[in-house]
Amino acid sequence: MNKFNTIFLITLLTLSGAQTIHASEDDHDHKTAHTEEGHDTHDEDGDAHEEGHDAHEKDGDTHEEEEGIHLKAAQQKAAGITTTTLKLTNIGSSISAPGEITLNAYATSQAASLISAQVVKRHAKLGDSVSLGQPLVTLSSVEMAQAQGDLLVAAREWNRVRKLGQKVVSAARYIQAKVNNEQARAKVQAYGMNQQQVEVMLKAGNNRLANGRFQLLALQGGTVIQDQFTLGEVVNAGQMLFKISDETKLWVNTRLTAKQVTDVQIGATANISFGEKTLTGTVIQRHHSLDESTRTIGVRIEVANPNDVLHPGVFVDVSITATNTENVLSVPADAVLRSPDGDWMVFVEHEDNQFEPQEIEVLRTNNGVTVIDGIDAGSRVVTHGAFFLQSELAKSGFNIHNH
Numbered sequence: 001m002n003k004f005n006t007i008f009l010i011t012l013l014t015l016s017g018a019q020t021i022h023a024s025e026d027d028h029d030h031k032t033a034h035t036e037e038g039h040d041t042h043d044e045d046g047d048a049h050e051e052g053h054d055a056h057e058k059d060g061d062t063h064e065e066e067e068g069i070h071l072k073a074a075q076q077k078a079a080g081i082t083t084t085t086l087k088l089t090n091i092g093s094s095i096s097a098p099g100e101i102t103l104n105a106y107a108t109s110q111a112a113s114l115i116s117a118q119v120v121k122r123h124a125k126l127g128d129s130v131s132l133g134q135p136l137v138t139l140s141s142v143e144m145a146q147a148q149g150d151l152l153v154a155a156r157e158w159n160r161v162r163k164l165g166q167k168v169v170s171a172a173r174y175i176q177a178k179v180n181n182e183q184a185r186a187k188v189q190a191y192g193m194n195q196q197q198v199e200v201m202l203k204a205g206n207n208r209l210a211n212g213r214f215q216l217l218a219l220q221g222g223t224v225i226q227d228q229f230t231l232g233e234v235v236n237a238g239q240m241l242f243k244i245s246d247e248t249k250l251w252v253n254t255r256l257t258a259k260q261v262t263d264v265q266i267g268a269t270a271n272i273s274f275g276e277k278t279l280t281g282t283v284i285q286r287h288h289s290l291d292e293s294t295r296t297i298g299v300r301i302e303v304a305n306p307n308d309v310l311h312p313g314v315f316v317d318v319s320i321t322a323t324n325t326e327n328v329l330s331v332p333a334d335a336v337l338r339s340p341d342g343d344w345m346v347f348v349e350h351e352d353n354q355f356e357p358q359e360i361e362v363l364r365t366n367n368g369v370t371v372i373d374g375i376d377a378g379s380r381v382v383t384h385g386a387f388f389l390q391s392e393l394a395k396s397g398f399n400i401h402n403h
Contacts, residue, residue: 020292026345079389080388085381086329086331086376087329089327091371092321092324093325099252100206100312100315102250104249104251107249109222109244112241113239119233128224129224134217135218137242137287141227145210148188148201149211150214161173161178248301248304252302252318253300254298257297263323264283266285268282272310274315279304281304328363329375344361346372346381348381355389
């Protein structure tokens with residue numbers, strides 16, 4: 001190859017390399033521009049997406065603000081809806097404890113034979129209402145027959161001596177006849193005959209022999225709650241045949257700690273709850289000794305028993321008004337309702353004419369007032385008409401947990 005051809009070849013190679021490098025630089029610049037443009041486009045799309053997301057959130061906020069129940073003033077008036085601003089109030093606290101219904105021992109009596117006797121006739125049975133002095137059962141006893149005979153003899157002798165007088169008979173005989181009569185009468189009454197029955201027997205005289213029969217009478221009015229015997233049974237001395245109790249007022253026995261008892265006064269109000277019913281009672285007694293096993297002190301409550309709804313042995317919940325007070329938030333009991341999932345709730349007015357449910361915690365309810373927690377003082381709570389709002393809430397399908 002000559003010198004000229006060599007120079008020409010070198011020139012061509014040089015020009016070709018420059019074009020290649022230039023093309024690579026152009027490709028790099030093109031890719032860089034594409035990347036930057038794509039990135040800018042992506043950023044713009046992301047910004048647009050974020051704007052859309054923000055707009056969605058704003059729309060969601062607007063939707064949430066529109067949740068709840070909106071009522072015009074006329075609708076609220078027609079539904080009887082009223083609201084009250086919650087304030088801390090100083091009210092008496094209460095002490096809660098389990099209790100048991102028992103008979104009122106001061107209004108309960110037993111009919112028992114004081115001597116061995118046989119049941120001859122029944123005059124009352126379990127569940128009967130009896131009155132004071134009503135015959136319950138007729139008994140027959142050999143011991144009573146002997147005592148009745150002695151009384152008839154002693155009474156006849158006393159009547160004869162008394163008619164003769166102390167001027168005819170000696171003083172010793174007069175006194176002895178009188179004492180014998182009184183002792184015979186006392187013995188018959190101790191065996192189970194009352195004074196009226198004795199008088200009837202003595203007036204009958206020879207027309208009524210000392211046959212040993214006598215009746216046990218009701219010592220009070222009330223209901224027969226026990227009659228554990230059978231006709232013809234021979235009962236022992238002291239054996240209870242009937243238990244009668246006036247169940248118009250019963251007792252509730254509960255036990256409190258020594259500290260709790262110091263906050264309970266005689267005469268304090270107590271609410272007795274069982275099932276869906278709540279009755280009001282009064283504390284009538286506090287025990288004066290501490291149970292060593294449970295370290296508690298007994299408290300006795302008297303409660304009226306309308307329509308015989310309470311029965312001895314039933315377990316109840318007791319809430320006693322204590323002497324100490326505390327600052328709490330409270331609303332009428334009717335203002336507190338159950339949410340669909342079973343939690344307690346009240347309706348709160350967040351804005352004018354807008355009501356929303358809010359879950360709260362019920363601490364206790366006394367005399368129609370419910371003490372609540374889980375809500376701030378100053379909240380405007382619906383105190384009347386909550387049931388109407390609850391029905392409207394159910395129609396709207398509002399879910400308190402999704403709000």
